Amino acid sequence: MIEVRDEEKRLYRKTAEKLKGSDRRQFMAEVVKGLGIGGQTFAEQELGWNRRVIREGRRELERGKPNEEGRKRSGRHRIERKLPNLLTDIKSIVDGQSQTDPSFKSTRLYTRITAAEVRRQLIEQKGYRDKELPGEETIRLRLNDLGYTMRKVAKTKPVKVIPETEAIFKQVHAINQEADTDPHSLRISIDAKVSVKVGEYDRGGKTRVPTQGLDHDFAPEITLTPYGIYVPEYNELFLFFVSSKLTADSIVDLIELWWEQVKSRFSKIHKLVINQDNGPENNSHRTQFMSRIVDFASKSKLDLQLAYYPPYHSKYNQVERTFGWLEKHWNGSLLDSVETVLQFAQTLSFKGKNPVVTLIEKVYNTGVKLTNAAMAEIEKQLKRLPNLQKWFVEISGKSN
Numbered sequence: 001m002i003e004v005r006d007e008e009k010r011l012y013r014k015t016a017e018k019l020k021g022s023d024r025r026q027f028m029a030e031v032v033k034g035l036g037i038g039g040q041t042f043a044e045q046e047l048g049w050n051r052r053v054i055r056e057g058r059r060e061l062e063r064g065k066p067n068e069e070g071r072k073r074s075g076r077h078r079i080e081r082k083l084p085n086l087l088t089d090i091k092s093i094v095d096g097q098s099q100t101d102p103s104f105k106s107t108r109l110y111t112r113i114t115a116a117e118v119r120r121q122l123i124e125q126k127g128y129r130d131k132e133l134p135g136e137e138t139i140r141l142r143l144n145d146l147g148y149t150m151r152k153v154a155k156t157k158p159v160k161v162i163p164e165t166e167a168i169f170k171q172v173h174a175i176n177q178e179a180d181t182d183p184h185s186l187r188i189s190i191d192a193k194v195s196v197k198v199g200e201y202d203r204g205g206k207t208r209v210p211t212q213g214l215d216h217d218f219a220p221e222i223t224l225t226p227y228g229i230y231v232p233e234y235n236e237l238f239l240f241f242v243s244s245k246l247t248a249d250s251i252v253d254l255i256e257l258w259w260e261q262v263k264s265r266f267s268k269i270h271k272l273v274i275n276q277d278n279g280p281e282n283n284s285h286r287t288q289f290m291s292r293i294v295d296f297a298s299k300s301k302l303d304l305q306l307a308y309y310p311p312y313h314s315k316y317n318q319v320e321r322t323f324g325w326l327e328k329h330w331n332g333s334l335l336d337s338v339e340t341v342l343q344f345a346q347t348l349s350f351k352g353k354n355p356v357v358t359l360i361e362k363v364y365n366t367g368v369k370l371t372n373a374a375m376a377e378i379e380k381q382l383k384r385l386p387n388l389q390k391w392f393v394e395i396s397g398k399s400n
Contacts, residue, residue, distance in 0.1 A: 002035055002042045012047055022066030025057030033058070079134045079142075087142060089126045092180070093118055094148055095232075095318070115140035165310040168391050172275070175307045175392070179273040180233060186266055187233065187273040189319040190255070192246055193226040193326070200336050224341055224359075226326070227251070229258045230319040237322050237355035239345050241338075247364045248281045248289035254360070256296055261356070263300070271303040277314030284308065284393050287370035287378070294381050297397035304395040325350050 012031055019027055032039035032054050043049040060066050080086055094113065113121075115136045122128045133139075179185040198221060224241040227250075231237075238261070240254050255274075276282055282289050284306060297304045309317050330344040338359065345357045370378070385392035 002038055004035075004042070004046070009046060016047075016049070022057075022060055025053055026060055026066075027057070028054050029057030029061050033061075079138060083128075083132065086122075087146065089122060089128075090118060090139070090142060091146060092177070093121050093125065094143065094146075115143060118143065162311060164388060164391075165313065168308075168310045168388060169313075169316075171385070171388060171392060172307050172309060175273060175305060176275065179271070179305070182271070184268060185271040185273060186231070186269045187275065188258075189228075189230045189232060189275040189317050190251075191228060191277055191314060191317055191319045191323075192279075193228070193323045195223045195225045196241075196335060196341060198222045198224060198335055198338055198341060200334050222338065224338065226323070226345070227254055228319040228322055229254065230322055232318050235351040235353055237319075237348075237350055237353070239326075239348075239355045239357045240360050241341060241345070241357070242360045243338075244360070244362060244364045245366050246281060247366055247368070248286050249292060249368060250360070250362070250364045251282050252289065252292035252296055253362070255293075256299075257358070259296075259300060259302075269302070271305065272300075273305040273307060275307050275309070275317055275319075277317060278308045278311060278390065279314075284384075284390055287375045288368045290382070290393075291370055291374070291378050294378055294395055297395045300397060302397045304393075304397065306393040306395070308391040310391070322350050322355075 016024055016028055028043065028049050032043050032049075035042055040051050040054055043054060044051055056067060119133060119136055119139050122133060123130060176187060179187040222243055224243055225246045227240040227242055227246065229238040229240075238258050240257075242250055242254075244250065278284070280286070284290065293304065293306070296302075314320065326345065326348055329348045333340075333344065335341045335344070342357055342359060346354060348355055381395065383394040383396075384390075385394075
């Protein structure tokens with residue numbers, strides 16, 4: 001005869017009700033085991049437990065692992081179980097064809113190619129067979145799961161498309177793919193965000209902490225320009241906040257500073273691919289920028305590949321996506337001091353990692369440029385791609 005107090009019965013019932021799945025079954029089996037001979041009959045009559053569930057829990061205890069849930073055993077398995085590299089291959093194809101929201105109001109990505117084209121490129125580039133790949137609808141669903149939006153929206157429509165746009169995109173994509181597969185190459189994505197006014201300014205958005213901005217935009221004490229260097233292969237972000245004007249000299253200084261921070265980790269890297277937009281301070285015909293970048297190649301002994309995105313399409317540059325997350329991170333907050341800006345940036349989490357944040361207080365002079373004769377000497381050290389000379393430039397770090 002098994003004797004259990006009413007308080008213990010209530011405790012057993014309540015505990016079992018709060019547990020789910022394997023935890024519930026194993027708990028019931030442990031209780032019955034502790035009751036001894038006749039425990040199953042007692043549990044069924046006094047506690048209302050099902051004998052079959054108790055036996056299943058006992059088998060789980062004996063094996064040391066839970067049974068696979070019925071819904072997991074039934075139906076078709078996800079295609080990733082059959083093709084474990086499918087999602088990685090899809091990302092490698094779509095990433096270079098995707099843009100961020102240029103207003104930074106969301107972190108969604110908008111892609112330029114269709115699910116049918118992605119499927120075709122999986123066969124052509126990645127070696128998949130047509131029969132083993134899922135249909136277009138499954139590819140579209142996986143793209144949505146990865147955070148890509150397969151539609152065009154008005155706010156992301158380029159202002160202008162030049163005749164070379166498609167050729168530039170094709171070349172950028174080829175250069176990036178080659179760099180990502182070459183163990184001796186490293187690719188970085190660089191760009192600046194709109195300057196941030198430091199002060200109690202209403203920046204829109206919502207925050208959990210009640211805040212009130214100034215009624216009018218008085219002259220700020222200081223403005224900071226966020227400049228990002230993103231390393232796609234390692235999902236690493238380096239954020240520099242520049243208090244001076246962003247010039248050709250400051251951009252190359254930031255690249256040099258970043259390289260000094262990381263070069264001990266990349267001793268096997270001989271080539272650096274730099275994705276960027278064709279802005280006024282860093283385009284391939286900006287004399288001071290090209291002079292400084294040639295000097296950097298010589299000092300670092302790195303071969304450089306400058307790969308520019310087409311005009312009005314810089315939002316496809318991967319570093320732009322990090323700015324969307326930064327805007328979302330400090331959305332609605334008052335950036336009333338330099339320390340506040342830096343602290344917000346340091347606590348940003350992008351793909352599970354925090355950025356390395358640096359404040360740059362050096363003052364830079366604007367309007368610095370080379371003479372035509374001096375630039376002619378620099379041009380001798382540049383190798384421009386025929387027909388796309390403005391967008392693709394190679395610089396050798398060994399012969400300089």
